[in-house]
Amino acid sequence: MTSAETGYNFAYLDEDSKRLIRRALLKAVAVPGYQVPFAGREMPMPYGWGTGGIQVTAALIGPDDVLKVIDQGSDDTTNAVSIRAFFSKTAGVATTTVTGEASIIQTRHRIPERPLKPGQIMVYQVPIPEPLRWLEPGETETRVLHALGEYGLMYVKLYEDISRHGRIATSYDYPVEVFGRYIMSPSPIPRFDNPKLDRSPALHLFGAGREKRIYAVPPYSPVRSLDFEDYPFAVQRWPEVCAICGASDSYLDEVVLDDGGRRLFVCSDSDYCAGRAGKGSPPQ
Amino acid sequence: MTTMLTVEKLSKIFTLHQQGGVRIKALTDVSLELSAGECLALAGPSGAGKSTLLRCLYGNYLPSGGKISLRHLSEILDLSAASPQKIMEVRRYSLGYVSQFLRVIPRVSALDIVAEPLLETGAETAEARQAARELLNRLNIPPRLWALPPATFSGGEQQRINLARGFIRLRPVMLLDEPTASLDRANRKVVRDLIYEAKESGSALIGIFHDDEMRSLVADRQFQMAPPNGREKAE
Amino acid sequence: MTRPILSARGVDKYYGGRVGCRGVSFDLYPGEILGLVGESGSGKTTLLNVLAGRLSPSGGRVLYRGPDGSEHDLQQLSEAGRRRLLRTELGFVHQRAGDGLRPLVSAGANIGERLMAGGWRRYGRIRSEAADWLARVEIPADRLDDRPADYSGGMRQRLQIARNLVTRPRLVFMDEPTGGLDVSVQARLLDLIRHLAARLDLAVVLVTHDLAVARLLSQRLMVMKSGQVVESGLTDQVLDDPQHPYSQLLVSAMLQV
Numbered sequence: 053m054t055s056a057e058t059g060y061n062f063a064y065l066d067e068d069s070k071r072l073i074r075r076a077l078l079k080a081v082a083v084p085g086y087q088v089p090f091a092g093r094e095m096p097m098p099y100g101w102g103t104g105g106i107q108v109t110a111a112l113i114g115p116d117d118v119l120k121v122i123d124q125g126s127d128d129t130t131n132a133v134s135i136r137a138f139f140s141k142t143a144g145v146a147t148t149t150v151t152g153e154a155s156i157i158q159t160r161h162r163i164p165e166r167p168l169k170p171g172q173i174m175v176y177q178v179p180i181p182e183p184l185r186w187l188e189p190g191e192t193e194t195r196v197l198h199a200l201g202e203y204g205l206m207y208v209k210l211y212e213d214i215s216r217h218g219r220i221a222t223s224y225d226y227p228v229e230v231f232g233r234y235i236m237s238p239s240p241i242p243r244f245d246n247p248k249l250d251r252s253p254a255l256h257l258f259g260a261g262r263e264k265r266i267y268a269v270p271p272y273s274p275v276r277s278l279d280f281e282d283y284p285f286a287v288q289r290w291p292e293v294c295a296i297c298g299a300s301d302s303y304l305d306e307v308v309l310d311d312g313g314r315r316l317f318v319c320s321d322s323d324y325c326a327g328r329a330g331k332g333s334p335p336q
Numbered sequence: 337m338t339t340m341l342t343v344e345k346l347s348k349i350f351t352l353h354q355q356g357g358v359r360i361k362a363l364t365d366v367s368l369e370l371s372a373g374e375c376l377a378l379a380g381p382s383g384a385g386k387s388t389l390l391r392c393l394y395g396n397y398l399p400s401g402g403k404i405s406l407r408h409l410s411e412i413l414d415l416s417a418a419s420p421q422k423i424m425e426v427r428r429y430s431l432g433y434v435s436q437f438l439r440v441i442p443r444v445s446a447l448d449i450v451a452e453p454l455l456e457t458g459a460e461t462a463e464a465r466q467a468a469r470e471l472l473n474r475l476n477i478p479p480r481l482w483a484l485p486p487a488t489f490s491g492g493e494q495q496r497i498n499l500a501r502g503f504i505r506l507r508p509v510m511l512l513d514e515p516t517a518s519l520d521r522a523n524r525k526v527v528r529d530l531i532y533e534a535k536e537s538g539s540a541l542i543g544i545f546h547d548d549e550m551r552s553l554v555a556d557r558q559f560q561m562a563p564p565n566g567r568e569k570a571e
Numbered sequence: 572m573t574r575p576i577l578s579a580r581g582v583d584k585y586y587g588g589r590v591g592c593r594g595v596s597f598d599l600y601p602g603e604i605l606g607l608v609g610e611s612g613s614g615k616t617t618l619l620n621v622l623a624g625r626l627s628p629s630g631g632r633v634l635y636r637g638p639d640g641s642e643h644d645l646q647q648l649s650e651a652g653r654r655r656l657l658r659t660e661l662g663f664v665h666q667r668a669g670d671g672l673r674p675l676v677s678a679g680a681n682i683g684e685r686l687m688a689g690g691w692r693r694y695g696r697i698r699s700e701a702a703d704w705l706a707r708v709e710i711p712a713d714r715l716d717d718r719p720a721d722y723s724g725g726m727r728q729r730l731q732i733a734r735n736l737v738t739r740p741r742l743v744f745m746d747e748p749t750g751g752l753d754v755s756v757q758a759r760l761l762d763l764i765r766h767l768a769a770r771l772d773l774a775v776v777l778v779t780h781d782l783a784v785a786r787l788l789s790q791r792l793m794v795m796k797s798g799q800v801v802e803s804g805l806t807d808q809v810l811d812d813p814q815h816p817y818s819q820l821l822v823s824a825m826l827q828v
Contacts, residue, residue, distance in 0.1 A: 187673060200651045204688025211683055212676045214694055215716050280694040353816035354823055395805060397812040420791050420805045421600060441765075441787065442758035 063110040063143040069093050073111035073266070077257060080268035085234030086198070087181050092264040102135060103261030105158050105177035112173065112257075113139065113156060118146045120154035125162040125303065125320035149323050161224075163245040165302045165324040168254035170271065176239045178260040181267065183227045183237040203235050206278055214283055223288065229276045230269055244287045244303045249275040292317040297328035337371035338407070340509050340540040341393070346402035348388055362388040364564040366402070372508070375531065375541040377551045380561035386544045389561070390511045393542070394433045395423040406430065406509060428456055434502030435513040438494040440487045446472065447482040450500040457505065471500040474526050496523060503530045510534055512543030516550050528553055574636060576601045576742055576774045577622065582631035584614075584621050590798040591617035595631070597793065597803065601741065604768055604775040606789030606806060608782060608821065614798035615778045616746055622776055623663050623744040624653055635661070638741065658685050662735030662743035666750045668727035671734065672719045678705060678730050679715045685738045704733040708763060725756035729763060736767060742774045749784055761787055782825045786810055794818045 061067065069091075076090035095103040113119065119139055123131040127149035135158060136147045148154050151164040158175040168174065184194045187205050197205065206227050213220045220226075226243035230236050238246060239258055249256060249269055256269040269275060279285040293300040295316040302324055304317040319325035348363040363385045370376055378386040391397040393404060395415060404415040408430040418426065427433075432453075441449065447468050454464035472482060475496040481489065486497050499515055512531070516524045524547070531554045534541060545551035551558075575598035584591035592614040599605050607615040620626040622633055624645035635643045637660065645653055657663070665671040672681050682701035683691070691697050702715055708729035710722075719727050728748060735743060748764065749757040765788055768775055779785050785792055786806060793803040794815065802815040813819045 187675060196650065200654065202651075202654065202688060204684055207687035207692070208673070208676055208680045208684050211687065211694060211697060212680045215677055215679055215698070281692050282695050350812075351814075353819050391811070396807050398804075398808060398814065420803075420808075421603075423805055424790055441762070443762040 057141045060142050062115075063113050063139065064096075065093060065107065065110040069107075070111040073107055076266045077108065077111065077268065080257070080266050081255070081270050083234070084270055084273050085228075085230030085236040085267060087236075087265040087267045090264055090266050092261055095261065096138075097134075099262040100179065101131060102158070102160060102177035104259030104263075104266075105160070105175050105261075106135060106138070106259075107261065108175045108257050108259035108266065109135075109139065109156060109158050110143075112175070113143055113145060115143070115145060117155045118148050118153055120148050120151065120157045120323075121159070122157065122162055122164070122321075122323075123160045124305075125164075126322040128322065131160065150327075151321075151323050159241075161240055161242070162303065162320060163241055163248045165299075165319070165321045166327075168248075168252055170253040172254040174254055174256045176241075176256065176258045178237070178239040178258045178265070179262070180225075181237055181239075181258065181260040181263050181265040183225075183235055198234060201233065203229075203278075206235055207280075210278060210280065210283075214280070220279065220283055220285070226285075227278050229278060231273050232276075235278070236267060236269075242288065242303055243277065243285075246275070246277045246285070247287060249273075251275075290317060294319045294325060294328075297325045299325065299328055337373060339369055340372050340407045341368075341370040341542070342403075342405040343368045343389075343393070344403045344405075346389070346392060346404065347400050348385070348392055348397060349400045361564040363392070363399075366561070368559055370509070370540045370542055372538045372540050373535050374556045375535055375543065375554050377555035377558050378542065378544050378561060379551075379558045381563065383563045384561040385564070386561055387513060390433070390513050390542070390544065394431065394511055395427070396433075430508050432502060432505070432507035432510045433513070434499060434510060434515050436495045436498060436515065436517055438486060438498040438501075440485065440494070442487070443485055445483050446477065446486045446489070446497050449486065449497060450504055453501060453505045467504055468500065471504055472497075474530075475500055476523060476526070492518065492520075495519070499527060499530075503534070506534050506537050506539050508539055510539050510541045510543075512541060512545075514544050514546055516545065516547050524550060573601055574640070575599055576636055577776070578632075578634045578636075579622060580632045580634075582618070582621055582633060583629045584617050584626060584798075585629045590614070591626075592621065592795070592798040595800055597800070599742075599774055599776065601774050602768075602772040603791065604773075604777060604789040606785035606792045607776065607778045607795060608780065608785050608792060609795035610780060610821070613795040615780075615795050617798070618795070619744055619746055619776060619778045623661065624648075624657065625663070635742070658688055659738050660741050662738075662740040664728075664731055664735055664743060664745040664748050666747040668719070668724070668731045671731040672727065674719055677716045677718055678710070678722070681719065681730060681734050682737050684734065689738065700737065701733075704737050705730075707736075707767070708733045709759075723756075725752055725760060728752065728760055732764070732767070736771065736773075739771065740773070742776075745775060745777045747779055748777070749779070749781070757784075764788060782810060782822065794821065 072091055076088045080088045093107060095106055121132040121135045123129040139145055140147055151166045156173045160177045182194055184197055184205050186209060188194050210220055213222055224240045224242055225237055226246055228236055228238055228246060251272050251274060253271050255271050258267045277285040290304045294304060296318050299319055303320045305320045306315055306317055308315045344367050346363055346366040350360040350362060352358045366389060380386060392399050399416045406413050406415050408426050447465055450468035451464040454467060477496055486494050516527050577599040580596050582595040583593050595618055609615050621628045627646050633645055635645060679698055679701040682704050683697040686697050702712055705715055710726055710729060749760050777789055789806050792806045792809040793800045796817045802809060802818045810822055813822045
């Protein structure tokens, strides 16, 4: 365990701000999928770099927690490394790259491939929390639409997708209905990960820094991806398998190898891939 | 004979607010009665209020005094006190107005303009159009014009389209406002026959005919009208 | 006689001390088209918005009677109930089509929105219904996936009408639906409204400053001045034998209709 920097409060944020955020988190858990406004603080990084997620993590994290941070599924990208370092320094907590060992996983873009366990908390960095914003610019109006459960507009977006692309082409941030009530943006995770939210034993918390909104999916909540009867929801599939570990059930990233257009596909979840490769399942 | 229409002491004064409130007496104490199957001709010089009377009877002008009683379906209705909804119903079922001026509706074909009164009372489209074709044929409108909106037709053609529209559904009381003005001999004969047929079917008709020959042919009675004593200034 | 679909009783609307409309009472019957005429600022658009539940009146009541005979006071209804009514049994056609359309989605999605809001969840059915309505407002089928911005002004207005009529409303409010369109485009739109209203047995409250439009479309007319109805009656009677000084001024000021 590294020692914390002096001169900062534990986990950077002052205790009053943490309490404020915790209150918003409690309300968010109590009303699954509902966007709770909160007084977001300025963080030592620009909006768009995960200020919402960091505030949620800062409000939650305790000395005994083990933190994992992923960006695009990977533990070793700049953003992931920086945020991990940030909490090592300001809270002195242990960090890990192993999904199974982490108590808090802050993420951008992905849910880990390994099934989450009870007691684990996922923290999402959310750019645009409002799923209806795309079609309805007015905040007053979107709030009324949520309050009344008027979600025809969400289907207008899916309709438009199908008429433009012949299928529902929304591949990230695919809207879901939580507990049969609120429609929620699952932030920019690929729709491949949507089914992992459904009745997940972990707690999922979403923080939007710029928009100052917090929302949550409590453990074991039913989460349904919206669709049409004749265009049912489906996750992405690849004809390829991972070039490193041979996985055929994970979300694959396409890597271009040279100007000749050679490419290969590898797992986006680096921990999952390394675990499988270490266990010795060879590429096919 | 059944009395279809009774007019008692009908008067009409126009107040022209744009001209300092000038009041023009157009009708004073007009009384008449009309029975089923008869045709009454309104006679009198220009300005005697013949057209004004017809328009009052149709609900197009508001009477200033008096009473208009009309047989409508199974009741006797005081038309001067009827609601707009009631007047619309009366016009649909009991009261027709035939004039020479066609109000052109953009984009609607001559055939459909003629067929419309039948459709309004629930006739099938095919049946209404067939009746319209027959009538347009009788009034010598060439078939090549039927599918066109009449906006570009000649004055005489438009007039005959409107006559067809007026006669396609005979109503128990028919008001005729110079139906034969400026028609040629052949078409006047057609209109004469249409009026005969209306009378035979039991309609009561009241009309203005400038053409003496036509009036003597179709009218059973005359009602003489004279100009009321002109203008009076508002106090 | 059938009962009114819409009843206004002593409807007032004040903006602070200024009068929007005052003491308006009338009944509108199913299938009837009522024209509201008057010059700019006479209160006709204010009244229309109050009648449609888009503005709350300062006094008086507006009652809508549903197909089952039940009466709804649009102001007493819950927000959810009011909105449900507004997107099912009622419609509103704005003067500027852009105010009544979603600019970012195709014509099909614009028409289909009310259906999806009403629970339609089969893409194929929504699409074919949208295509059917596109045809009814005389827009070629190959424009179904185009956005409103790619449409001409007249087509946009027809699209707005289709978007409203797709749920078969019984009562539609129209605010100068032909305003700002070329004369030839206007004629086509008027004819379309006339036909659809007759075929669907629509009741319409139509705001227009154009007496020729009122003459062509409406059976009844209310003339408004300074927020009050100064004269009402059968359209042809009001236009051919106007009683009130203001109605006479209005009629004398228009070109021959």
